[in-house]
Amino acid sequence: AQSVTQLDSQVPVFEEAPVELRCNYSSSVSVYLFWYVQYPNQGLQLLLKYLSGSTLVKGINGFEAEFNKSQTSFHLRKPSVHISDTAEYFCAVLYGGSQGNLIFGKGTKLSVKP
Amino acid sequence: GAVVSQHPSWVICKSGTSVKIECRSLDFQATTMFWYRQFPKQSLMLMATSNEGSKATYEQGVEKDKFLINHASLTLSTLTVTSAHPEDSSFYICSARGSRTFTNTGELFFGEGSRLTVL
Numbered sequence: 001a002q003s004v005t006q007l008d009s010q011v012p013v014f015e016e017a018p019v020e021l022r023c024n025y026s027s028s029v030s031v032y033l034f035w036y037v038q039y040p041n042q043g044l045q046l047l048l049k050y051l052s053g054s055t056l057v058k059g060i061n062g063f064e065a066e067f068n069k070s071q072t073s074f075h076l077r078k079p080s081v082h083i084s085d086t087a088e089y090f091c092a093v094l095y096g097g098s099q100g101n102l103i104f105g106k107g108t109k110l111s112v113k114p
Numbered sequence: 115g116a117v118v119s120q121h122p123s124w125v126i127c128k129s130g131t132s133v134k135i136e137c138r139s140l141d142f143q144a145t146t147m148f149w150y151r152q153f154p155k156q157s158l159m160l161m162a163t164s165n166e167g168s169k170a171t172y173e174q175g176v177e178k179d180k181f182l183i184n185h186a187s188l189t190l191s192t193l194t195v196t197s198a199h200p201e202d203s204s205f206y207i208c209s210a211r212g213s214r215t216f217t218n219t220g221e222l223f224f225g226e227g228s229r230l231t232v233l
Contacts, residue, residue, distance in 0.1 A: 034221070043120070043207050043224040044158075090157065102148075102222055106157040 002026055002095045006105035014113050015083055021076040021108045023091030032094040033074040035065055039087045086112045116142050118210050120225030127198055128233055135193045135228045137208030143188035144210035152205040164191055198232040205229050
């Protein structure tokens, strides 16, 4: 079955600390990988995506993620977080090609404290 | 970039009335639109998938007679919550996918969401 697992439902960190939000997915031959961010009472905004090529992808707001095929992971990282990064982060995996099914993880609430 | 707009952002209605939420792709043609429901502090739950000119495909457990979806054009899809009740109060989000020529990455573009409160 296709599934996306975000192991941490909440991640509290202090400002300027590094952070990693974890995402694992069920194995498949063809996947595209995405990270979205959701601020309160807003829709989803694309942070970054992996389609092919370099396994390290850089996104907006200083975030990056690394695709690890052997571990079926796509963890999101930022070396130094800001208060404004406080939001909900969703990992999503597109199975079955560009017109396939987009499966979301349950989300990770990142809380940045001063 | 691709922009998807939802309207209204907030709506409050009385129990028993119907509410329509619009989802528009402003600068591209959306061959497929998706409607999600999001409960507080939870992930997005896919309600239905609609292709332009076709009937929507509903996910298991979603009442198609209660949540009417229309995708009459390549830039507009509507979700109508019929005979709304307090338990229908939620955050509804639409997303749109363009044709292969527009984006071959499968990326979905999301609306801003609509907060429905049924009194």
